Amino acid sequence: MRKKRFIAYLLCVAMLMFCVACGKKDTPATESPTETAQPGNQQQDPGNQPPADTGTPAPADPIDDALKNDAPEHYDFAVEVSINPDFLLFVTGQEVVGYKALNEDAKKIEDRCVIIGRPIDGAVDDIVRFSEQDGYLKDGGTVNMTIVSANCPKAQADEAIQRAEETIQRVTEDIGIQVAAEVHVEQNIEFAPEPDNPPGPDPNDPNQPGPDPNDPNQPGPDPNDPNQPGPDPNDPNGQPEPDPNDPNGQPEPDPNDPNNPDPNDPGNGTHEPRKPDEGCSVCQGTGVCERCDGTGLVDCMRCGGTGNTPEGVCPDCNGAGRCECEQCHGTKKCPACGGTGKKPDD
16 A cells, blocks of 8 residues: 555656646746847847937027028128027127017017117117116126127227127116126137228329329418418419408508498497307307207107107107207206306306
């Protein structure tokens, strides 16, 4: 009986080992870590994977895009005016001939700014004022101006930028804040060469043409040159008119000539000229405002007296082209003497 049990036990063990062996054959062999990967099947480290191409192009630089697509056909230089509203101004001479609002903040104020057709300092004036009104520019802030493109000599661009700097200081002082104005030039900018001054004519060259006697800009003969011939007393066209302001060149008046009025006789309708200290030195005794010539109005500075701006009716003069005189405030009177014509301390 024990022998049968032992044989049954051995058979069970043998069947168990057979089943285990069959299971190992169905399991795929693990690839050796040292096995060389076949081309095309090589696995890469996820950390070294290149970024997936989403098909969306990288955003273009707004300045490069504006220089390429929004620049006028001809301009001298382009300057970026950056506060937080960023503008790109295209300038020819001193005048802004084109511009581009580079960000959303600039687009919010551009409708209120008069830029095209104005001198660069006038355009910067509007940009600074409206940036401050909308809270973009505050006390201690900075206005950056960067030249990003140039087709003119550097001296020409520097002159225009200097005017803009002076305007920034004037406007911010008027507003009541202190602001720094910084000027930069892109490193890759190449300015046009400065013009050469052509040499003047060689006075020792016998082939040089002489002065044009009909040119009114030609200097006359030197009266102190002893070699100059004197005037012909018999030539009525060659005698100069006497200078009424030259006391040495005027003949004494004939007291017996009734046509010569006595300057000391007030009855002859003559009088001595008013001395400068007898009246207001600003209006010269007229009592009227010298800025507006007594009209109380002056040409509008924003529209130049036309009444219109590129955006429509001028908002400063409401299309009239004239504004109240800033000196007399419309009173037409000299602000120094109050219209009396007398010295202020009289």
